[in-house]
Amino acid sequence: METHERIATRAWVLHPDLKSDKNRREADYALAEAISLAAALPDLEVVGSTKVPLPRAHPGYLFGSGKIEELKQLLKENEVELVLIDGPVTPVQQRNLEKAWKVKLLDRTGLILEIFSDRARTREGVLQVEMAALSYQRTRLVRAWTHLERQRGGLGFVGGPGETQIEADRRAIDEQLVRLRRQLDKVVKTRELHRAARAKVPFPVVALVGYTNAGKSTLFNHLTGADVMAKDMLFATLDPTMRRVDLPDNGPEVIMSDTVGFISDLPTELVASFRATLEEVLSANLILHVRDISHSETEGQAKNVLSIMDSLGVGKDTPVLEVWNKIDLLDDDNRAALNERADREEDIFAISAITGEGQTKLLDAVKAKLASETHESQISLTFAEGRKRAWLFQEDLVLEEEQTESGFDLTVRWTARQEKRFRDL
Template sequence: MEIHEREPTRAWVLHPDLKSDQHRRMADYALEEAVALAAALPDLEVVGAESVRLQRPHPGLLFGTGKIAELKQRIQEAEVDLVLIDGPVTPVQQRNLEKEWDVKLLDRTGLILEIFSDRARTREGVLQVEMAALKYQRTRLVRAWTHLERQRGGLGFVGGPGETQIEADRRAIDEQLVRLRRQLDKVVRTRELHRAARAKVPFPVVALVGYTNAGKSTLFNRLTGAEVMAKDMLFATLDPTMRRVELPEGGGEVILSDTVGFISDLPTELVASFRATLEEVLSANLILHVRDISHPETEGQCANVLEIMDSLGVNRDTPVLEVWNKIDLLPEEDRSALQQRAARDENIFAISAVTGEGIPDLMQEVASKLASETHESQVTLTFAEGRKRAWLFEQDLVEAETQTETGFDLTVRWTARQEKRFRDL
C-alpha cells in the first residue's frame, strides 16, 4: 500500500506594528522572532511574513478593510492554510478574519501553547500545558474545541478534525479541566516526594535562566556532558533538566538546572501554569542569567527575563551572574570591547558555550559565590543523635569536634540550605 506523507501546513506570519505602543520592539526583529516561533512547530511551512503598520486595532477585524482585502489576495495566491498573528487577537476578530480570508487563524498565545504542547516531555509539563490551553480556549467559544479528537501532536488549533457544536465544546472543556486538575494533583504529590528526596542532597542548586534561544542548553551540555536538546530553535527546552556538576579546585558539587526559555509577551496563564516547573529557579542558591549578547535586541530580552523572574517571585537576595553568551558570533573588535566591559564587573562573564571561551572563569566565580554563602555554627548533639552526627561527617561539614559527658560539641561550616536540611533530619 502506498503511504503518502502529510503535506506541511502553509503558514503566513503577520506582525501588527502598533504606532501607539510605546514599548514596541523594532518591527523587523519582532517579525523575525515570530517567524522563528512558527518554525519551532513541526509540520509548518512559513510561506510569507510581513509587518503591518496599525494606528490602532480595529475592534471587529483588527486591520482596516483595505488592508484585509490586500492581505487576502496575497494569502490566496500563496495557498495559505493558516495565518499566524504575532499578538493578541480577540475571539470576534479571529472569527471575522477567518471568514474574510477563508483560513484558520492563530494568535501569539495560541501558537506558543501549540509549541509548548509539542515540546513538553514530563507528565506534569503535559498536564500544565493542556490546562493552560483549556483556559485559553474557554475565552474563545466562538470557535470549536478540537483538542479531544486531535489526530496529531499539539493542541488541535492548527489541524485536526472538523469543528463540533459550541455547547458540546463548553461541556467537554469543563469536564476535561476537572479531570486534568485531579491528575495534576496526583503528579504534584509525587513531585513533592521527589523534591523531598532531592532536599536530602546537600548540593547547592545553580539555575540557568534566559531568553529563549540564548544558548542555555548548549552551556548546560558543555558543563554536564549531557545531551539535552540544543537546537537553534525557540523553546527547544521546556522541561527542566538537572545534573550534578563538579566545581573547580575543590569547590564541591552543585546541581545545575536547565529551564524553559522566557519570551516577551509570554501568556500570563502559561507563566502561572509553569510556576512548579520553574521551582528550581525559585529555590536556587545562584542564578546564571544567560544572554545572547550577539542579538540586536539583547537589552530588551534581558528586561523581559528580569520582568518574568520578578513575576515568578524569585527572591531578590538570590545572587545572579550575567552570562554574555555567543561572543564567538561577534566581530573581533566588538568581542574585545565587550570582554573589557565584562571584566570591569565581577558579576558579568563574556563566554561562548560553543567554543568554551570564558567558561573556566565563570565556573571559578560560581564556586567563589557559593563558598561565600557558607557560615560557621556550633552544634551540640547527644549520644542518641548519632544519625545526625554521621550525616554531618558524610557531608564533610565538620571543622572541629569535642566529646562531652552527654554527647558532642561540633563546629560546622555549611550553607543555610544545608543547615535547614540538618534541622529537618
C-alpha cells in the same frame, strides 16, 4: 506498505505594528521573532511575512477594509492556508478574518500554545498545556476541543481532529478542566515528594534562566554532559531538567536545572500555568541569567526576563550571575570589549557555550558564590550522636573538632540547607 509524507501547512506571518501601543517593539525584530516562533512547529512552512502599520486596531476586523482586501490577494497568490498574527486577536476578529480570507488563523497565544503542546514531555507539562489551551479556547466558541484525544503533539488548531469548526461546549470544557486539575494536583504532589527528597540531599541548586534561544540548554549540556534538546529554535526546552555537577578543584556537588525560555508578551494563561515549571528557580540557591550577547535586542530580552522573574517573585533574595553567551559570534573588537567589561564588573561572565570559552571562570565564580552562602556554626554532640558526627565528616563540613568529657565540640561550615538536613537527622 504505502507511506504518506506529511505535507507542511503553508503559513504567512503578519506583525501588526500598532502605532498607538506605547510598549510596542521594533517591528523588524518582532517580525523576525514571530517567524522563529512559527519555525518551531515542524508541520508549518512559513512562505512569507508582512509588517502591517496599524494606526489603531479595528474592533471587528483588526485591520481596515482596504488592508484586508490587499492581504486577501497576497494570501491567495501565495496559496496560504494559515495566517499567524503576531499579537492578540479577539474571537470576533478571528472569525471575521477567517471568513474574509478563507484561511485558518492563529494569534500569538494560539501559536505559543501549539509549540508548548508539541514540546511538553513530562506528565505535568502536558497537563499544564492542556489546561492553558482549554482556558484559552473557552473564550473562543469557534474552536473544538477534540484535540484532547489527539494521537500526536499539537493542539489541533493547525490540523487534525480540532480542525472541524465545532462550537465548544463550555460546560464540557469546565468538566474537563476540573478533571485535569485533579490529575495535576496528583502530579504536583508527586513532584513535591521528589523535591522534599532532593532537599534532604544537601546539594545547592543552580538554575539557568534566560530568554528563549539564549543558549541555556547548550550550556547545560556542556557543563553536565546531559543530552537535552539544544537547537537553534525558540522554546527548544519546556520541562525543567536537572543534573548533578561536580564543581572544579574539589568544589561542592551541585544540582543544575535547565528551564523553559522566557519570551516577551508571554500569554497570561501560560505565565500562570507554567509557574510550576519554574518552581526549581524559586527554590534555587543561585541563578545564572544566560543572555545571547550577540543578539541585537539583548538588552530588551534581558529586561523581559528580569520582569518575568520579578512577577514570579524570583531573584529577590537569590544571588544572580549574568552569563553573556555566544561571544564566539562576535567580531574580535566587540569580543575584546565585552571580555574587558566582564572582567571589570562583578557577577558578569562572557562565555561561549559552544567552544567552552570562559566556562572555567564561570564555574569558579559559582563555587565562590555558593561558598559565600555558607556560614560557620559551633555545635556540641554527645558520644551517643555518632551518626550525626559521621554524617558531618562524610559531607566534609567539619573545620575543627575537640573531644570533651561528654562528647565533641565541632566548628562546621555549611549552607542553611545542610544545617536543616543535619537537624532532621
